[in-house]
Amino acid sequence: MTVNDAVLAPAAAEDGLVKPPANPKSLRSLGGQTICNILLGLFGILFLLPMAWLVFASVDTHASWGIEVPHLTGHNFADALSGSNLESIINSIVMAGVATAIATICGALAAYALSRRRIPWKGPLLLGVLFLSGVPLAILVIPVFQMFSTIGWLSLLPCSLFLAVTSLPFEIYLIKNFIDAVPRDVEEAARMERASTFHILTRVVGPLALPGIGAAAIYGFVTSWGSFLVPLVLITDPTQQPGSIAIFGFIGNAYVRYGDIAAFSLIYAVPIFLLYALSSRLFRGGFVLSGAVKG
Amino acid sequence: MASPSNPMTIAAPAPANAGAGARPAVPEGRPADRERFQWGSIALLAPSMVLLIVLFIIPVVYAFYLGFTNLQLVGINAAYWHFTGLANLHQLLSDQVFRTSVWLTLIFIVGSVVGVVVIGLALAVLMQTALAPLRILAGGIVIIAWMMPAITAGMTWYASTTAGGTFGTLLGMPNSDFLHNEPLLIVTLANVWSQTGFAMMVLGAALRNIPRDILEAADIENASRWQRFTRITLPLLRSTIVTTVLLIILISLANFGLIYVMTQGGPGNATNILPLYSYQQAFQFNNLAYGALVGNALVLLCAIFGVIYVRVSRART
Numbered sequence: 001m002t003v004n005d006a007v008l009a010p011a012a013a014e015d016g017l018v019k020p021p022a023n024p025k026s027l028r029s030l031g032g033q034t035i036c037n038i039l040l041g042l043f044g045i046l047f048l049l050p051m052a053w054l055v056f057a058s059v060d061t062h063a064s065w066g067i068e069v070p071h072l073t074g075h076n077f078a079d080a081l082s083g084s085n086l087e088s089i090i091n092s093i094v095m096a097g098v099a100t101a102i103a104t105i106c107g108a109l110a111a112y113a114l115s116r117r118r119i120p121w122k123g124p125l126l127l128g129v130l131f132l133s134g135v136p137l138a139i140l141v142i143p144v145f146q147m148f149s150t151i152g153w154l155s156l157l158p159c160s161l162f163l164a165v166t167s168l169p170f171e172i173y174l175i176k177n178f179i180d181a182v183p184r185d186v187e188e189a190a191r192m193e194r195a196s197t198f199h200i201l202t203r204v205v206g207p208l209a210l211p212g213i214g215a216a217a218i219y220g221f222v223t224s225w226g227s228f229l230v231p232l233v234l235i236t237d238p239t240q241q242p243g244s245i246a247i248f249g250f251i252g253n254a255y256v257r258y259g260d261i262a263a264f265s266l267i268y269a270v271p272i273f274l275l276y277a278l279s280s281r282l283f284r285g286g287f288v289l290s291g292a293v294k295g
Numbered sequence: 296m297a298s299p300s301n302p303m304t305i306a307a308p309a310p311a312n313a314g315a316g317a318r319p320a321v322p323e324g325r326p327a328d329r330e331r332f333q334w335g336s337i338a339l340l341a342p343s344m345v346l347l348i349v350l351f352i353i354p355v356v357y358a359f360y361l362g363f364t365n366l367q368l369v370g371i372n373a374a375y376w377h378f379t380g381l382a383n384l385h386q387l388l389s390d391q392v393f394r395t396s397v398w399l400t401l402i403f404i405v406g407s408v409v410g411v412v413v414i415g416l417a418l419a420v421l422m423q424t425a426l427a428p429l430r431i432l433a434g435g436i437v438i439i440a441w442m443m444p445a446i447t448a449g450m451t452w453y454a455s456t457t458a459g460g461t462f463g464t465l466l467g468m469p470n471s472d473f474l475h476n477e478p479l480l481i482v483t484l485a486n487v488w489s490q491t492g493f494a495m496m497v498l499g500a501a502l503r504n505i506p507r508d509i510l511e512a513a514d515i516e517n518a519s520r521w522q523r524f525t526r527i528t529l530p531l532l533r534s535t536i537v538t539t540v541l542l543i544i545l546i547s548l549a550n551f552g553l554i555y556v557m558t559q560g561g562p563g564n565a566t567n568i569l570p571l572y573s574y575q576q577a578f579q580f581n582n583l584a585y586g587a588l589v590g591n592a593l594v595l596l597c598a599i600f601g602v603i604y605v606r607v608s609r610a611r612t
Contacts, residue, residue, distance in 0.1 A: 032520070036424040043418055044433030047440050050488060053454040053461050054447070066459040066469070102346075110343035117336040127605060132351055134601045136549045138570035139590035142577050143354035143361060165350040168343060197335055226444035228552030229570075233578065244446045244552065262454075265447040272442050 058266050063259035076259035080267055085260075087239065088246035089267070095160050095231065095242050096224035102164035104217040107171035108209075112201060114172070115179040116187070126173075133169035140166070141233045148234060159234040163224040171216040178212020179205060211282045218279045222272055243268050355594070362588035368581035376584070383588045392564055392572065393589065400548075400568040400596070403483055407547045408540050410487035415494025415539070416532075419502050420524070422495075434495070441492025449556025452485040474557065478565040482554050486547055493546075494539050501535040502528070534607065541604040548597065569593045 057063035058077065060070030079085070113119060114126060144162055148154050182205055190204045206213070228244045235241055243264070250261045363383060366376040387393055418437060422430045440448070455461040458472040474481050505528060513523045551570050554560070560567035560575055567575065569589060577586025 033424055033426075036421050037426055037429055040418070040421040040425045040429055040433045043414070043421070044429070044436050047433075047436045047488065047491075049461060049465070050451050050455045050485075051436075051440070054451040057454065064459065065454045065457050067455075067461045067464060106342040106346060109339045113336045113339035117339070118332050119336055119340070120332065129347075131601055131605055132347065134545045134597065134604055135351075135355070136545065136570065136593065136597055138549065138551055138573055139358060139594050139597075140351070140354050142573070142583060142587045142590055143357040144350065145577075146361065146366070146583065147354065147357070161346075162350055165346045168347060169351075172343060197339075226446075226552070228445050228555065229574065232555075233574075244444065247446050247450065247556075258454075261450060265450045269443050269447045272444055273439070276438075276442050 054262050054266055057258055057262035059263075060259055063257075063262060065258060073259075076257075076263035077267070079257070079260045080264035084239075084249070085243075085246065085264060088241055088243045091156060091240055092225060092242035092244070092268075095156055095163065096221050098157060098160035099163035099167065099224040100217050100220040102161060103168045103171050103220045104175075104213060106164070107168055107216060108175050108206070108213055109201070110172050111175035111179055112205060115176050116184075126176075129169045129172055133173065137166055137227075137229055141229055145233050154234055154236045156235060156237075156240040159231055160224070162234060163227055163230055164220070166230070167220040167223050171220055174216045174219065175209065175212050178209040178215075182208045214282050215279055218275045218282075222275055225271060358587045358590055358594075361584050362591045364584045366584040366587075368578060368583050370581070379584075383585055386585065387588055387592070392567065393592075395564060396567050396569050396572040396589075397592070399479060399564075399566065400593075402479060403486070403566075403568050404544055404547055406480075406483040407486045407490065408543050410483065411490045411494045411543050412498075412536060412540060414487065415491045416498050416536075418491070418495045419499035420528075422499060423502060437495055438492040440488050441490065443489060445489075445550060445552030446556050448485065448489045449553045452481070452488070452553075453557045456481045456485075475562055478558050478562060482557055482566045485553060485557065486550055489550070489553060490543055490546060494543065497539050498532065498535060501532050505531050537607050538604070541600055541607065544600050545597065545604070548593070569596070 053065070053067050056067055056070050059072050059074070060068070061073045061075065062068075062071055063076070081089070114122065119125065145154075148158055148162075186208065187200055187204055190200050195204070226244065231242050231245055235245070247261065247264060247268075250257060250264065360378075363378060363380060364376050365372050365379045365382075367373050418433070422434060425433075443451075453474065456463075456472075456474040458475075459469055460473075462473060463469045463471050509527060510523060513527055518526070548568075548570060551574070554566055554568065554571060555574075558566045560571040564572075570593060573586045573589040573593065575586075576582045576589055580586075
């Protein structure tokens with residue numbers, strides 16, 4: 001094996017130089033590639049099928065649970081964005097926005113301290129934070145409900161605060177990894193100039209770790225925006241409900257408007273799509289965001 | 296400070312134990328300060344730590360206590376409740392629905408993990424060979440499915456699998472209600488559908504990190520495609536697959552919204568996995584304390600998975 005390695009390594013390296021970095025050699029056999037293409041196409045169609053209803057029904061005047069050639073209309077989208085529906089989307093924006101702001105600011109400060117400062121028991125602390133990011137929300141809502149109901153906090157903003165806490169562990173971890181990668185001598189130079197910690201955070205480390213902070217903020221927004229269980233339990237006032245809960249109002253009605261449900265579901269997904277597109281521009285591949293539990 | 300490169304060259308080889316000695320070139324002053332504890336660090340950590348303690352750690356402990364009380368959502372026991380010892384635990388152990396719920400949870404998790412990892416890996420491998428336009432199209436669809444919020448995914452799966460939905464129509468059985476007949480299967484499929492994109496991306500990245508010369512060496516040794524996959528690719532992906540499995544377990548347990556939108560645990564408890572049963576007991580049957588105890592059982596399950604996850608991710612970094 002060692003002999004083979006020694007012999008083959010230069011050959012393979014040369015090979016790589018001559019050819020452009022395409023697929024590995026033997027995988028390029030024509031039959032194999034055709035099969036791969038067909039299989040991938042089948043998977044694509046299977047994954048696309050469940051989405052079909054969403055798209056067709058959202059533009060259909062006579063939408064039902066079934067799938068049919070739509071009688072095109074824009075009414076469903078107009079309905080989904082009017083009156084109490086619009087209110088619920090605004091609630092969602094407030095809920096996710098406040099949660100993101102709290103989690104990202106607190107998370108960035110803690111991440112900086114954990115990355116650069118000497119902290120007693122730093123190892124166990126980081127491990128604890130990592131462990132928390134895996135705790136499912138389902139077990140937290142009952143005690144938090146009891147705490148919040150005792151002090152009369154069952155409303156939108158306290159709900160945001162709790163959502164911030166649930167995304168905080170992973171945000172700390174994510175931002176810390178980015179700050180770790182920022183060279184220390186930049187910061188040393190600023191410190192030589194007697195810059196305060198606040199200055200270093202906002203003018204030196206902050207901008208350099210911005211992709212990480214941005215990614216963490218997007219993660220926080222996406223999880224809060226999509227959260228369902230937490231607002232279901234922690235918000236009692238129907239006028240404060242976010243869109244994820246308001247959708248049940250559509251079904252509860254005596255006269256179910258399928259087209260509106262589809263349009264609203266689609267609209268509710270749009271901000272997520274946009275943010276993931278943004279995050280994949282921040283750094284290649286958006287999957288870094290998905291390391292923790294989605295609410 | 297002599298030159299700006301100085302701290303770097305010293306910090307780079309041994310950042311962890313830089314304080315132990317070995318800093319001859321740096322004059323006493325700033326760099327050494329970093330190693331000393333600063334009270335300012337507390338101020339930086341305080342907001343996060345206070346939030347995490349008050350709204351995360353205390354609730355977990357509080358939930359444990361609540362599980363052994365007679366707290367109710369409404370009624371007399373909502374205001375006057377007290378510790379009742381092991382009464383709830385006795386109830387739990389003889390609770391048929393709870394036992395079913397544990398089984399359903401395990402089936403749901405195993406089904407989801409197998410589905411997500413197998414399909415995710417298959418997609419990642421196929422994408423390496425397939426034509427670029429097809430790769431982008433299929434990959435895009437799978438990733439869009441993964442990005443969808445739980446309510447959107449739940450709604451569209453409900454519509455597609457209920458009587459008269461897309462699947463029934465395409466299979467020529469427009470009136471059969473798959474969601475009602477095979478609820479656990481459909482809910483698991485929906486979960487697989489909404490998580491596969493994640494596995495595909497993580498495993499795809501790991502696949503791209505496998506050095507090509509290893510595969511080419513195997514090629515020259517006349518290894519078949521299957522041999523190359525099972526002897527080289529899979530062993531090299533092992534730790535990534537383990538991490539993915541554990542994350543998928545945790546994400547699936549947290550995917551409350553998807554199942555709630557589709558079935559609300561029904562029909563007749565057929566999809567009533569532990570997170571839903573806990574919610575149902577607490578907020579629909581008003582037994583907050585009992586719901587908390589069911590949640591504790593879930594904590595136990597997650598703690599086991601969590602410990603494994605931390606160990607694995609520590610071993611990797």
